[in-house]
Amino acid sequence: MMTASAISRSPAQPPPVIDARRLTKRFAGMTAVDSMSLTVGRQEMVGLIGPNGAGKTTMFSLIAGSLQPTSGELWISGHEVSREAPERRIGHGLARTFQIPKPFAEMSVLENLLVGGQRQQGEGLIANFLKPAAVRAEEKALIEKARGLLDFVTLSHLEHQPARVLSGGQRKLLELARVLMADPDVILLDEPAAGVNPALLEIIIERVIALNKQGKSILLIEHNMDMVSRLCSRVVAMALGKLLAEGTPAEVASSPAVIEAYLGGGA
Amino acid sequence: MTLDILAYAAFFLSMALTYAIICLGLNVQWGMTGLFNVGIAAFVAVGAYTSALLTTPPSPDRFGGFELPIFVGWLGAAITSGLLSWAVGALTIRLRSDYLAIATFGIAVTVQLCMLNLQPITGGAFGIGFIPRPFAVLQENALLFSLANFAVMAVVVLALYLALEHLAKSPWGRVLRAIREDEMAAQALGKGPIRFRLQAFTLGGAIMGLAGAAQAHFIGFIAPDNYMPILTFQVWAMLIVGGSGNNRGAIAGAILIWGLWALSAAAVSTFVPAEQQARAASLQIVAIGVGLCLMLLWRPRGLFGEVSPLTRLKSLRAAPSKE
DSSP states (O other), X not given: OOOGGGOOOOXXXXXXXXXXXXXXXXXXXXXXXXXXXXXXXXXXXXXXXXXXXXXXXXHHHHHHTSSOOSEEEEEETTXXXXXXXXXXXXXXXXXXXXXXXXXXXXXXXXXXXXXXXXSOGGGSTTHHHHOHHHHHHHHHHHHHHHHHHHHHTTOGGGTTSBGGGSOHHHHHHXXXXXXXXXXXXXXXXXXXXXXXXXXXXXXXXXXXXXXXXXXXXXXXXXXXXXXXXXXXXXXXXXXXXXXXXXXXXXXXXXXXXXXXXHHSOOO | OHHHHXXXXXXXXXXXXXXXXXXXXXXXXXXXXXOOOOOHHHHHHHHHHHHHHHHSOOOTTSSOOOOOOHHHHHHHHHHHHHHHHHHHHHHHTTSOHHHHHHHHHHHHHXXXXXXXXXXXXXXXXXXXXXXXXXXXXXTTSHHHHHHHHHHHHHHHHHHHHHHHHHHHHSHHHHHHHXXXXXXXXXXXXXXXXXXXXXXXXXXXXXXXXXXXXXXXXXXSOBOXXXXXXXXXXXXXXXXXXXXXXXXXHXXXXXXXXXXXXXXXXXXXXXXSOGGGHHHHTHHHHHHHHHHHHHHHHHOTTOSSOOXXXXXXXXXXXXXXXXX
């Protein structure tokens, strides 16, 4: 079995897109994540599994930046970001989706995607008056890109609908397209299969595979082991905030510690 | 008689439009961004005093009196109030909306105490007089004077309206809406909420300062009594009645509530005996309160309200080629 710390690389090798080193998060005496290390390499798809209360979502939040670690380090594509604000992580190529999707409900589907565009001149207060032509041209290009992505996630027909009318599965696809507007190197997917009907789930799986083939790395939290096995080459199992096992999906699924954690009430 | 009515109408609208400017500033802060500012009077006052100090003739009793042109005073007012808003925002913008409200209320009280007690600068309770009025040479002719002032106010309001509409539809306005809808999701997409909120708070404060300067030059005299908490209440009532989140609503609400204020003042002076009129003036506040309640019952989103996504959808479908 391979462990995160055991992954070594030659000096010429690019750094992993995610390199979490002994991350710990304590909440008022309760340790939710305990010295957890995890890496995701370039174009790798890694699954993060564990029973309820294992600390997966906390680990996810530490990587995404919505929580600050009590101790430990986090590196994204060779940059130390442990204390950086969450809004700066996308600049290092890291994007996330949410377990319960968070569309901007009163904005149209297209507008939702446009928010995802990075380094927009029009987001500067003054540029809207001093460089109107540049802002218009940029906006036009952004709309074209958004339409391409809506087509990719099969939501083109809903372009002008307010996001609040979308179903749960469509919201997951919308979030995926929205983060793709930022051209991320690595995407954190938080339970993409939860509450999604089988037809839409197949679309999500296909699109995730396609993205991986395009060079994106994926870190996936998922309870659906069938989906994890289909997508991930490596799985990290957590329990009680700690690393429990790591390896191929088959290795982890047959690990006695993992079986104990799931069936023995260890979590 | 007709000319008198016309002159009064122009005067009334000019005054209403100064409130419309404050309302547009509040709409940037609350309507577009969701920032709960209950210290509006402070930002208006700082603008008014700045412009007064910059444009009045020198006075031996107090600092200032630089006799600069009126437009310099207006510019200075917007910059000073903008800077105050930035400083207040930098300290308080991270607070939850109710705490932000308490903080801004505290600023309003502080500014009012400063106006009263910094006599060498503000003139204390007596305020500052002899503030130059635009088109003072026309003062002999009430109609021309009122119409000229109205034209200036109308141009300022129109320019602000167009600029703010442009901003609301720009990527900047889109990010503000996204942050207001879901801050965490916007943050995950790289949009720093503090930065955008601070910009909106500063812009709104600068606009309020400009309004304060416009009012000061329109009336020609300012004193701390002009900037009591009632001003904040009036402006909030205007925005809620007109429709929060909509610039047209902000302007319409200002005219409507100012009309109600003027009408109730006229009613008090007509129907209440002279010795009771000072006390009965409180009925003006009651009138606005009743108007506000009726509007909340009849149209909770105000006269215009924020344009709903479905309305926007219709307009997008009507002109798809624009994209």
